[in-house]
Amino acid sequence: xxxxxxTAGLAVGLACATLTALLWLRVALFGADAxxxxxxxxxxxxxxxxxxxxxxxxxxxxxxxxxxxxxxxGRHVPLHYTLTSLWSALDxxxxxxxxxxxxxxxxxxxxxxxxRLHAYAMVVVSVVMLFFFALSSFAANPFRAVSPVPADxxxxxxxxxxxxxxxxxxxxxxxxxxxxxxxxxxxxAAPLAGRDGPGWVRMxxxxxxxxxxxxxxxxxMGAWWSYAVLGWGGYWAWxxxxxxxxxxxxxxxxxxxxxxxxxxxxxxxxLACASFLLVLLGTFLTRSGAVxxxxxxxxxxxxxxxxxxVLLAVVVSAVLTGRRAPxxxxxxxxxxxxxxxxxxxxxxLLVTIAAVVLIGTILPLLTAPLTGTRSSVGPAxxxxxxxxxxxxxxxxxxxxxxxxxRDRSAALRRLVVPAAAGLxxxxxVGLLSRPGPAALTAFGAAGFVLTxxxxxxxxxxxxxxxxxxxGRLAGLVAHAGLALVAVGVAGSSAYGRDAERTLRxxxxxxxxxxxxxxxxxxxxxxxxxxxxxARLALTASGRAARTITPALRYHAARDTAVTVPAIGTGPLRxxxxxxxxxxxxxxxxxxxxxxxxLVGLIWAxxxxxxxxxxxxxAATARQRTRPAAxxxxxxxxxxxxxPGAAT
Amino acid sequence: xxxxxxxxxxxxxxxxxxxLLVTGALRDTVTYYRTPGELLDDPGVxxxxxxxxxxxxxxxxxxxxxxxxxxxxxxxxEITVEQRxxxxxxxxxxxxxxxxxTLSSDGVFRSDHVxxxxxxxxxxxxxxxxxxxxx
Numbered sequence: 001x002x003x004x005x006x007t008a009g010l011a012v013g014l015a016c017a018t019l020t021a022l023l024w025l026r027v028a029l030f031g032a033d034a035x036x037x038x039x040x041x042x043x044x045x046x047x048x049x050x051x052x053x054x055x056x057x058x059x060x061x062x063x064x065x066x067x068x069x070x071x072x073x074g075r076h077v078p079l080h081y082t083l084t085s086l087w088s089a090l091d092x093x094x095x096x097x098x099x100x101x102x103x104x105x106x107x108x109x110x111x112x113x114x115x116r117l118h119a120y121a122m123v124v125v126s127v128v129m130l131f132f133f134a135l136s137s138f139a140a141n142p143f144r145a146v147s148p149v150p151a152d153x154x155x156x157x158x159x160x161x162x163x164x165x166x167x168x169x170x171x172x173x174x175x176x177x178x179x180x181x182x183x184x185x186x187x188x189a190a191p192l193a194g195r196d197g198p199g200w201v202r203m204x205x206x207x208x209x210x211x212x213x214x215x216x217x218x219x220x221m222g223a224w225w226s227y228a229v230l231g232w233g234g235y236w237a238w239x240x241x242x243x244x245x246x247x248x249x250x251x252x253x254x255x256x257x258x259x260x261x262x263x264x265x266x267x268x269x270x271l272a273c274a275s276f277l278l279v280l281l282g283t284f285l286t287r288s289g290a291v292x293x294x295x296x297x298x299x300x301x302x303x304x305x306x307x308x309x310v311l312l313a314v315v316v317s318a319v320l321t322g323r324r325a326p327x328x329x330x331x332x333x334x335x336x337x338x339x340x341x342x343x344x345x346x347x348x349l350l351v352t353i354a355a356v357v358l359i360g361t362i363l364p365l366l367t368a369p370l371t372g373t374r375s376s377v378g379p380a381x382x383x384x385x386x387x388x389x390x391x392x393x394x395x396x397x398x399x400x401x402x403x404x405x406r407d408r409s410a411a412l413r414r415l416v417v418p419a420a421a422g423l424x425x426x427x428x429v430g431l432l433s434r435p436g437p438a439a440l441t442a443f444g445a446a447g448f449v450l451t452x453x454x455x456x457x458x459x460x461x462x463x464x465x466x467x468x469x470x471g472r473l474a475g476l477v478a479h480a481g482l483a484l485v486a487v488g489v490a491g492s493s494a495y496g497r498d499a500e501r502t503l504r505x506x507x508x509x510x511x512x513x514x515x516x517x518x519x520x521x522x523x524x525x526x527x528x529x530x531x532x533x534a535r536l537a538l539t540a541s542g543r544a545a546r547t548i549t550p551a552l553r554y555h556a557a558r559d560t561a562v563t564v565p566a567i568g569t570g571p572l573r574x575x576x577x578x579x580x581x582x583x584x585x586x587x588x589x590x591x592x593x594x595x596x597x598l599v600g601l602i603w604a605x606x607x608x609x610x611x612x613x614x615x616x617x618a619a620t621a622r623q624r625t626r627p628a629a630x631x632x633x634x635x636x637x638x639x640x641x642x643p644g645a646a647t
Numbered sequence: 648x649x650x651x652x653x654x655x656x657x658x659x660x661x662x663x664x665x666x667l668l669v670t671g672a673l674r675d676t677v678t679y680y681r682t683p684g685e686l687l688d689d690p691g692v693x694x695x696x697x698x699x700x701x702x703x704x705x706x707x708x709x710x711x712x713x714x715x716x717x718x719x720x721x722x723x724x725e726i727t728v729e730q731r732x733x734x735x736x737x738x739x740x741x742x743x744x745x746x747x748x749t750l751s752s753d754g755v756f757r758s759d760h761v762x763x764x765x766x767x768x769x770x771x772x773x774x775x776x777x778x779x780x781x782x
Binding site for chain 2: 352355356359373374382502
């Protein structure tokens with residue numbers, strides 16, 4: 001019953017999306033009234049919401065006649081994870097994807113933009129919706145009936161039932177991915193919209209900022225989830241799925257920066273298109289079974305459809321944005337240290353990183369049919385290519401405070417103290433420890449950036465004026481967040497220590513000044529899952545011992561065991577204990593103890609970066625709602641205004 | 648005109664530098680998946696690190712100090728694997744496994760890394776998974 005309703009809902013959605021695309025096309029071509037088309041977009045959103053609600057209802061009511069529930073539901077699953085089951089497997093997650101995409105479409109439809117530009121952009125968004133509705137209806141319908149109806153289901157993958165972040169991470173990531181459809185739609189609409197076209201960047205920017213902030217938060221939360229759940233103590237493995245989320249982030253970051261300077265229209269269009277095309281490519285990579293990854297979904301018939309759509313989108317983008325509009329030449333000689341130069345350097349660097357990561361990610365895919373052997377590109381590749389380039393990006397970021405000053409010698413003077421601080425950091429850290437060249441330069445670069453930002457902040461707070469508004473500080477906040485992430489990544493990779501040993505009861509495993517002593521092994525049996533946990537007494541730097549209990553949990557329904565690490569979080573370092581194996585007589589336990597310094601900075605920095613994006617988005621939205629107030633004010637000099645709204 | 652030529656030259660230089668960076672970095676960071684049969688036919692392919700995939704032969708698994716010894720089989724070929732370090736909890740006799748290491752001259756595959764495979768529902772069905780612990 002629910003299943004039939006759901007299938008019908010998807011069909012209605014497909015019809016609505018098709019109709020909506022045509023209605024918006026009519027608006028674009030003949031200047032028809034947009035009200036009907038707007039209603040169509042709302043109806044498409046309603047269909048997506050209905051499909052999601054129906055599948056959630058089926059999950060909550062344990063209606064195992066619905067295929068998705070039979071495969072991913074279970075009576076033993078706690079409520080929170082039953083709710084999150086919707087996106088724990090491919091078919092259901094596509095419904096969430098549709099819901100978020102529909103949400104963006106409806107929001108975009110309600111805003112007032114130049115008519116033809118708006119209508120063409122809505123055509124693009126509607127076609128994307130149409131495609132994903134088709135995908136959901138024909139290739140991955142979660143509502144198909146099962147017969148005979150099973151009495152119970154296996155529940156979602158055990159790894160996805162371990163951490164509450166599962167409720168936030170995928171929706172946030174999808175909000176980031178799909179928000180990028182708006183700049184993409186504007187970029188494709190601009191060449192079609194004639195006189196309405198120029199100026200699309202200003203309209204796309206707030207959307208890009210929101211999407212970018214969500215994507216930043218989603219990636220950060222994914223790293224945190226991976227750290228807390230997968231039990232190997234790391235947060236980033238250069239896995240294809242992780243790379244797929246990083247790629248659009250890199251190009252979207254470049255887009256946000258290049259749009260700060262006028263001109264370079266070709267860059268704007270290319271970056272806006274590239275960001276969403278990389279989202280689509282990532283969807284193809286992770287959902288078609290094309291690349292092997294721990295996060296990837298199972299093989300599915302989606303592959304050819306998705307690949308076809310990616311190729312079509314690439315061709316359309318290339319044709320539409322390839323025709324370059326003549327750029328107005330800017331009068332006057334450019335400054336040596338101008339924003340335009342810096343933004344260009346930064347854009348080239350970010351695009352290079354994206355290209356390098358993309359090559360590493362899809363190389364196994366390309367070589368397999370040629371050589372007949374499957375291969376995989378190891379993390380060392382990325383450490384040699386992407387990591388040094390990222391450090392250079394950090395250094396470029398450190399120069400931004402100097403841009404607020406007009407004359408060149410004063411600008412260079414601004415950089416003296418930060419540069420000294422950076423070099424001082426390198427000297428001090430290098431003398432006290434041996435973190436290796438990559439980490440050392442990262443520390444130095446972060447010192448350079450953070451000192452510069454602190455100086456800039458002090459400078460702004462001393463003088464009253466518009467440069468103290470939160471919106472103007474957005475770039476500063478985001479840059480500080482990224483510098484903190486760099487410190488956290490460098491610190492945890494350079495100073496992380498770990499050891500692994502099989503302990504008898506009473507024995508101790510030591511890593512630097514942290515020790516764990518095995519007190520005992522407990523087995524607990526439950527319905528559907530059995531667990532074995534090690535009781536360990538943990539002492540750190542001479543303080544009183546406390547008991548921690550890392551565990552191994554066996555899920556009978558899926559015949560898999562997952563490890564539940566015990567993580568002690570401190571301000572400067574984490575202690576991370578994983579139970580790897582237990583002997584049959586419970587007399588010994590194999591334990592891995594890791595001390596991970598500074599990882600907390602990664603989560604904090606990531607959050608700060610996302611907040612920076614939101615601040616900038618809020619500021620641009622406020623600017624747009626008060627066009628009159630803006631027109632009264634003399635336009636601020638682009639250099640004097642500084643990297644305020646930069647992120 | 649001169650500016651245009653300069654710009655083209657700059658792009659060419661950048662592309663060349665990027666190409667060098669990528670090919671240089673790829674040199675020894677790509678690991679290939681091999682089957683026991685391929686390794687037995689041509690032991691030379693496993694002089695560099697490779698990933699070896701197969702089923703853990705039931706009854707072959709034993710612990711020898713901190714070594715875990717077992718046999719991997721696929722398509723009628725078998726290779727003895729000596730694994731240093733504890734394999735992950737999903738590692739069991741009779742199931743598929745992928746190990747990473749090199750083939751020694753005595754015909755034993757010395758591995759220091761068992762590639763983690765997760766539940767059936769969340770990975771490609773016919774291919775080995777990428778390591779979680781690659782760092």
